[in-house]
Amino acid sequence: MKLDRRRFLGGAAAAALAGGSIYELVDKLGGGTPARTVVRNLPPEQHVFDLLSTTSEGVEVMIPPLHSEVITAQLQDVDLLKARGELEDVLLQLDDAYDPSPSGLGVTVAWGLPYFARVRTAADAHLPFDTRANKAVLLPNRRFPSDPEETILEDNDVAFLLRSDDADHIDEARKLLFGLSFLHITSVRHGFAGGGFDGKQSLPKKLAMAAGVPGADLIPNDAELFLGFTSTQKAGLGPRLIANHETLGFVDLRGGYFHGGTHMHLSHINEDLEAWYLNFDFGERVLTAFTPGQKARNNQQTVPQGPKDVQDVAQVSAAYAKTGRIGHSAAIQTTSRLQADVTGPDGTVYPKGTAIPQRADFNTLDNPFTFSANQARDKWSADPSAGVHFVVFNPSGDDFERNRLAMDGGLPGKKLGLEPRSRAQGFNSVLTTTHRQNFLVPPRRHRSFPLAEL
């Protein structure tokens, strides 16, 4: 399918996006597109998006899609079943047009609590339940200890995550979605990741320099992300099906409607690059990103974080007692890595130390979004700003919250007394979360208006 760019639909959001942006430079500056294999079969899971790997500084790393975009929307007054058919038609068109891989297009449709309130009876009966936490899988939004009071907790009905190496594919998906009259587009969030594994200048470096954001000149030339460390090493990302509700066994699927589904958290985070590069020397950047005492070669970007490198509560606590600070990765590993071997329902054995979350985060120059329907509330600005659109899949909302609390020093069974956003609290002193929302990602068979048919 090759849509005409001029048949661009979508009112205010389309108009806002049609004016061109810094992101148009991605294709001009981006250099070559990674060689990819073609994938024909659509997996039952919407969130599964298979990536190729390469080696960076001796560590296997996944090659993220160059472009990512999230479109959020609220629903107009709508006949859910009619809308369901229209949305599914669009999604089927995209399925037909593109392989579900970075060379084609990844489409993930996620639904928020406001949507499930529209189908409350069916939701009460079918939404999965986290038996480990004794909580619903899809939790109300919340702020975390390091979040400022200004962090906006959003109330979107639906979010569309689009991923591709080809910006045109994302453009075309966006056009089709904008054509759905029942969607009131609330935001468009665009970004990029990667490049640089071949030693050439990476996309984040190029784009930050082109946009002229403060600190751009301080980013390492081939850094995968603005903060200078490779975050897509294979051992640090959950394997293919581990984030499914059913895989680790602590979610009650209550009849199985959401079998193959997952939880998605979406946030936008500002990154203060100047603070990072002018106040933290390389050694402190390493211990802040990983753990006090982490060994790394000077200017090393890919620091191994395999199962044997994983830290537990006792180790993080001991490092904190000795140094008064925590590292980002080590703190999160106390909850994000398996504490024991687990066998999945399909017989797959996930060894102790395996990562659970599947991250799909990407850097951005949005401030905070490419487009916002509520510029005053979102504090929208046309001036580019360095940040990250954080997208992560976990088996449940509580599983995400455990990780996010650990990032702030709230470890399992132990709360470290870290001042929010202090330099002792890992990355938090240079990060500011502006927006948050939890979503549920149904399996592909129920991706359009889940439960509406019941």
Next chain:
Amino acid sequence: MPETARSGVRSSFVRERAPRASEAGYIGGMRALLVAAAAALALTAASAAGGATKTTCPAAWVSGWQALANKIDAPVYCPTWMPNPLDAQIKGQYIDIYSIGKDRSYLVSFLEHGDEGSGDVHVNFRGYPGRTAIPKCPGPVAKSKPIPCFSEPVAHMTGSGIRATVYQVNQGADQWHILLAWHLGKSLYTVSEHVIPPYQFSTQVKRNLQKLLNSLVLVRPGT
């Protein structure tokens, strides 16, 4: 060593402006005076920037630098160029910190503070007579061991017969600054500038530092 911390204003963790200590000097409060004259002087100095290196400390500035050299009984470096709108007149309108430690080390700081959000222009000069080692500063968190006040060497610059090391991560009054450090005999000297609008990129600041380095002239004690 004058341990005078002056924070930057842009970081969430250094947002509070620390008190300006002054062990043996004064903090300028004369900015309202002689504005026009100083601006003219700054422009004159700026016009020399990047061009021919002056061989003497400007007449309007030399008395202060000479007094400093005499006070510490060691050579000091007088700039003949400063980033607009600053001048380098000790006791002038832009002086922010003038501090001499018991060990004769000094910190001379010039600041134009943009109250209307226009940013700051902030340049520090330091000298450590009789020592070449990089001094230690308090660590960033409570249990940290002391850390080098100047770290993350990223390049070298040459000018005025000096080969300086460019340090990107600095502490205390030089936090958020790019800093040049070099030796003269058995002494350590530095000059640094804050990375903040209107000079918001380290590349801009490095250009200014190159001009500053090119402009330095030595003022010896007792001359």
